[in-house]
Amino acid sequence: MIKMENVWFSYDGRKYALKGVSAEFHEGNYYAILGDNGSGKTTLLKHLNGLLRPNKGRVLVDGLDTKKIPVSILSKKVALSFQNPEAMFFSSTVYDEIAFALRNFGYKKEVIDRLVGKVLSIFDLDRYSNYSPFNLSEGEKRRLAIACVYAWEPKYLVLDEPTAGQDQIQRELLVYVIKHVVRQGRTVIIASHDVEFIAETKPYIFLLKEGKILREGPAEEVLLDEKALEKAGLIIPYIAQVFKSLDSERYRKIPINPDEASDFILNFIKRDDNFDGS
Amino acid sequence: MSFTSTNDVIVDLKEVEFTYSGCKVPSLKRVNLKIRRKEITLLTGPSGCGKTTLCRVLTGLIPNFYPGDLKGEISIFGMDPRRNSIKDILRNVGMVLQNPETQIVMTTVFREIAFGLENQRVPPKIIRNRVLDMLKTLRMEDLLHENVYKLSFGQKQKVAIASILILRPKLLILDEPTSYLSPLATLELIKLLRELHEKEGVTILIVEHKFDLLAEHVTRIIVMKNGTIVSDGTPKEVLSKDLSKLYGVNMPSLAKFYHKLRKRGYKMESVPLTVREATEILRKEMREQ
Numbered sequence: 132m133i134k135m136e137n138v139w140f141s142y143d144g145r146k147y148a149l150k151g152v153s154a155e156f157h158e159g160n161y162y163a164i165l166g167d168n169g170s171g172k173t174t175l176l177k178h179l180n181g182l183l184r185p186n187k188g189r190v191l192v193d194g195l196d197t198k199k200i201p202v203s204i205l206s207k208k209v210a211l212s213f214q215n216p217e218a219m220f221f222s223s224t225v226y227d228e229i230a231f232a233l234r235n236f237g238y239k240k241e242v243i244d245r246l247v248g249k250v251l252s253i254f255d256l257d258r259y260s261n262y263s264p265f266n267l268s269e270g271e272k273r274r275l276a277i278a279c280v281y282a283w284e285p286k287y288l289v290l291d292e293p294t295a296g297q298d299q300i301q302r303e304l305l306v307y308v309i310k311h312v313v314r315q316g317r318t319v320i321i322a323s324h325d326v327e328f329i330a331e332t333k334p335y336i337f338l339l340k341e342g343k344i345l346r347e348g349p350a351e352e353v354l355l356d357e358k359a360l361e362k363a364g365l366i367i368p369y370i371a372q373v374f375k376s377l378d379s380e381r382y383r384k385i386p387i388n389p390d391e392a393s394d395f396i397l398n399f400i401k402r403d404d405n406f407d408g409s
Numbered sequence: 410m411s412f413t414s415t416n417d418v419i420v421d422l423k424e425v426e427f428t429y430s431g432c433k434v435p436s437l438k439r440v441n442l443k444i445r446r447k448e449i450t451l452l453t454g455p456s457g458c459g460k461t462t463l464c465r466v467l468t469g470l471i472p473n474f475y476p477g478d479l480k481g482e483i484s485i486f487g488m489d490p491r492r493n494s495i496k497d498i499l500r501n502v503g504m505v506l507q508n509p510e511t512q513i514v515m516t517t518v519f520r521e522i523a524f525g526l527e528n529q530r531v532p533p534k535i536i537r538n539r540v541l542d543m544l545k546t547l548r549m550e551d552l553l554h555e556n557v558y559k560l561s562f563g564q565k566q567k568v569a570i571a572s573i574l575i576l577r578p579k580l581l582i583l584d585e586p587t588s589y590l591s592p593l594a595t596l597e598l599i600k601l602l603r604e605l606h607e608k609e610g611v612t613i614l615i616v617e618h619k620f621d622l623l624a625e626h627v628t629r630i631i632v633m634k635n636g637t638i639v640s641d642g643t644p645k646e647v648l649s650k651d652l653s654k655l656y657g658v659n660m661p662s663l664a665k666f667y668h669k670l671r672k673r674g675y676k677m678e679s680v681p682l683t684v685r686e687a688t689e690i691l692r693k694e695m696r697e698q
Contacts, residue, residue: 142559167591168563214562214589215510269507269585270456270618292562295588296507298455298618299659324563324591327621327662364593369621369662372684377691389665396670399695 132157133179133209133287133318137188140174148174150342151188156287159316161309163329163350166339167364172322173214175339176289179320180209192287207236210280214291214322216272220264225256225275228264229282236283246282254278254304270296274304281308287318294325306332330354330368330387338363354387419501419580419612420444420467425481427462427471436462438636440481444580449606449613451620451644454633455657460616461507463633464582466490467614469498486579503578507585509562509569518544518552518560521568525576543571546601547594563589570598577609584616587623595622602626621661624648625682632656649680663687 133156140149148171156162156179164172177183178190181197190197192205210232213219222228229250233243251257254274259267264275277293293305309319309332323329329336333350338359346359353359355375357367367375371387374395386392420442427437436459444450452460465471469490472479483489486501506512515521519540526536544550547567552560557568566589573581581602587595599622605611617623624630630647632640634656640647651668652658660668666687667680677694681687 168567168589168594169561173561215508217508217510268457268461274456292589294619296456296585296618297659298657299653300455300657302659325619326592327619330662361593364591366592366596369684369687370666373663373687373691376684376688377695389662389669392666393669393673393675396691397673397675400675 132191132193133320134191135175135178135188136191138175138178138185138190139187140178140183140185142174148342149178149185152339152342152344153188154337154344154347156318156320158286158318159313160318161313161332161334162318162320162337163334164320164322164337164339165324165326165329165353165363165365166322167324170339170363171342172339173291174342176211176291176320176322179287179289180211181205182211203235206232206285207283208285209287209289210283210285211289212276212280212291212293214295216276217265219276219279220272223263224261225264225267226251226260228275229279232279232283250278250282253308254281270298270301273297274301277305277308281312285317287320288312290319290321292323292325293321294323294328302328324365326354326360326365326368327388330370331390333387338365340364351384351387355385417445418443419446419486421482421484422466423482425466425479425483427466427477427479429462429475429477432477435478436636437466440636440638442631442638444612444614446612447606447610448629449602449627450615450629450631451623451627452614452616452631452633453618453620453652453658454639458633459636460633461584462636464504464584464614464616467580467582468502468504469493469495499578501579502582503573503576503580504582505570505573505584505586507588509565509589512569512572513557513565516556516558518549518555518557518568521557522572522575525572529576539575543575547571547597563591563594566590567594567598574601574605577605577611580612580614581605582614582616585618586615587617587619592622599623599626618659621663624661624664632658644682645680648682 135152135154138149138152139147141147164175166172181202184198192208220228222231229247230243233246251260294302312319329350336350336353337347338345340363345363354368355371368387370392371385374385386395422440422442425437425440426435428435454460465475467485473495485498488498513521515524522540523536570586602613624644630644631638648664653660663681667677678690681690
């Protein structure tokens with residue numbers, strides 16, 4: 132478990148980016164930090180692997196205090212993929228970029244080859260193996276950034292806005308990666324404002340506003356809390372807005388994504404058919 | 410002058426093809442595109458389909474900055490990037506780049522947004538007022554003297570957008586402007602674009618993967634795949650095709666809903682673009698049941 136206890140942090144000693152954040156991230160679960168631009172999402176994520184350390188309060192990764200343990204050890208457990216992929220690339224080929232951390236961790240060459248090969252194929256980057264990471268398209272760069280941290284199978288996979296600039300195929304790939312990691316008993320933590328993606332994948336949500344946690348809870352609940360979402364710069368998913376105004380609470384739970392919505396409508400029709408028949 | 414007069418066509422591409430130097434495969438193939446004055450166009454398509462390359466042709470960055478083999482007929486406000494310089498073309502066209510960090514050159518938020526106007530020798534007093542107005546609209550007044558590099562990535566994206574909007578180009582191209590913006594910030598940007606469009610008649614081309622919030626505000630959607638245009642029409646026309654299945658496009662959730670129902674044998678009256686429209690259609694259909 133990663134545990135944040137009353138974490139305060141300021142970049143300049145003047146303005147606080149995090150103001151007393153407490154949160155727990157358990158094994159085998161999927162979490163999302165949601166909030167407006169500049170609300171502190173990225174700052175929070177950077178605390179999870181010790182890249183930033185609290186001014187006040189503490190962060191415990193499997194019981195280890197991030198203030199006392201070097202990032203090199205923490206990052207083996209907690210892998211963070213940055214928002215701007217260019218900020219993390221420096222190798223001359225896509226292959227080396229993915230292999231970099233694995234080499235650092237001292238894996239044998241055969242193991243590295245196997246792991247990199249697997250990751251290249253999962254993330255559909257095989258054909259770019261010998262390309263410079265800087266020659267990829269923006270969308271591909273972001274995919275590579277996620278592939279790099281996925282490679283060493285960390286216990287905690289932390290992704291900063293993973294859906295930004297991704298098409299449908301990449302979004303589906305991301306859904307697969309998240310499910311796969313969670314099913315293995317590992318943890319995925321993302322920062323996002325992609326409400327529609329959150330409604331489709333339903334993580335446990337922490338709503339962040341100006342460095343404070345405004346609300347937390349399962350997606351089904353938080354995504355329907357219009358007031359809290361608005362305060363955090365977000366809006367209710369369109370599907371939920373439609374079914375809220377249809378007064379669908381009368382029937383059953385409000386659908387929040389296209390799958391649930393189409394189930395709802397088809398069930399509604401079926402039930403009425405039965406009604407006619409009785 | 411009738412609406413369809415040829416004077417209204419500001420961009421006219423015929424059979425345009427482009428291959429980057431050192432590449433074997435063309436990134437654009439047989440692109441035919443007319444953009445008329447005051448259109449608000451959304452350009453979408455899967456990663457690597459040629460969206461950004463097309464924008465680079467429209468700004469003259471191709472072939473002037475990114476060399477390669479450019480074929481076909483091109484007219485951008487009567488100019489051709491093979492004959493005219495980037496500088497000439499950018500007199501009419503403004504473009505917000507995908508990654509804000511590649512666009513930002515100055516230190517403070519104020520200086521970054523004022524940069525273009527300073528180059529145009531606008532008097533300092535006017536610059537100041539215009540920058541302040543812009544920051545107010547984007548809820549960023551308090552960041553005026555902040556160092557741009559200290560801002561969050563999303564805030565940098567807002568600064569990058571502001572620094573181009575303030576130049577009031579005739580054709581404004583935005584390459585994935587909302588990818589790092591919160592829904593609230595996206596709605597603010599849309600409001601600002603609509604104002605620019607109504608007051609100054611700006612023509613807008615937005616490249617985006619995720620357009621739930623944008624769909625109802627654009628007049629036209631163009632879908633590209635493998636370097637060519639595969640669909641082009643009004644939002645209703647284009648979204649009534651299952652773009653996710655056909656081209657790997659991430660459709661707005663209301664359109665996804667429409668197509669999911671359709672696949673399962675239930676056809677809604679039409680593909681809804683707004684929450685209100687979806688609610689009305691469903692209310693009617695549920696009553697009829």
